[in-house]
Amino acid sequence: DQQVKQNSPSLSVQEGRISILNCDYTNSMFDYFLWYKKYPAEGPTFLISISSIKDKNEDGRFTVFLNKSAKHLSLHIVPSQPGDSAVYFCAARRYGNKLVFGAGTILRVKS
Amino acid sequence: NAGVTQTPKFQVLKTGQSMTLQCAQDMNHEYMSWYRQDPGMGLRLIHYSVGAGITDQGEVPNGYNVSRSTTEDFPLRLLSAAPSQTSVYFCASRSPQGADGGYTFGSGTRLTVV
Numbered sequence: 001d002q003q004v005k006q007n008s009p010s011l012s013v014q015e016g017r018i019s020i021l022n023c024d025y026t027n028s029m030f031d032y033f034l035w036y037k038k039y040p041a042e043g044p045t046f047l048i049s050i051s052s053i054k055d056k057n058e059d060g061r062f063t064v065f066l067n068k069s070a071k072h073l074s075l076h077i078v079p080s081q082p083g084d085s086a087v088y089f090c091a092a093r094r095y096g097n098k099l100v101f102g103a104g105t106i107l108r109v110k111s
Numbered sequence: 112n113a114g115v116t117q118t119p120k121f122q123v124l125k126t127g128q129s130m131t132l133q134c135a136q137d138m139n140h141e142y143m144s145w146y147r148q149d150p151g152m153g154l155r156l157i158h159y160s161v162g163a164g165i166t167d168q169g170e171v172p173n174g175y176n177v178s179r180s181t182t183e184d185f186p187l188r189l190l191s192a193a194p195s196q197t198s199v200y201f202c203a204s205r206s207p208q209g210a211d212g213g214y215t216f217g218s219g220t221r222l223t224v225v
Binding site: 004006032034036041042043044045046048049051089093097098099100101102103 | 115142144146151152153154159169170203211212215217218219
């Protein structure tokens with residue numbers, strides 16, 4: 001039972017344009033949603049999160065949107081830079097310590 | 112400030128061997144977790160701990176053991192290695208007071224079981 005799904009295995013975007021990464025979830029008990037970025041041979045790095053009581057959170061070039069009725073969240077990166085090329089994982093937390101991860105989306109930003 | 116340190120970075124085991132993956136953090140985080148990453152499956156939770164002396168199972172605990180005798184260390188033991196345990200293992204920690212909910216991850220241990 002995959003509770004967190006990232007349906008796009010990969011995404012290719014031109015430098016300077018917007019990157020939109022999507023994530024769907026099935027469990028309405030999740031209280032926090034997070035995005036992680038991962039480079040090869042490194043551990044995931046926390047990027048941005050959003051509480052289930054909000055619908056938007058911004059941090060510089062990164063914005064996360066949460067649509068609870070659709071059980072959908074998205075990460076917007078504007079403008080995209082070549083250094084943003086990485087694997088992006090969506091994760092959801094259920095009141096405490098456990099994170100459930102999606103399978104990841106490979107983002108390639110072309111210069 | 113080293114963050115989360117995992118050792119070793121690489122390991123090859125024979126089927127049936129046992130070993131311990133080490134994880135240490137210097138941020139005084141109460142929460143620690145072990146994940147494994149397999150292609151196309153994201154990261155899956157193996158075991159976690161909310162403090163010294165307290166551990167619990169995650170999504171894929173079979174074949175693994177943990178203990179938490181100190182706040183800093185959270186070792187993961189493979190009891191009898193199997194090829195299905197070939198994976199990249201990540202340890203993570205966070206403070207329950209952390210406002211953003213995010214975990215700090217180590218750089219991983221790549222394990223191959225032959």
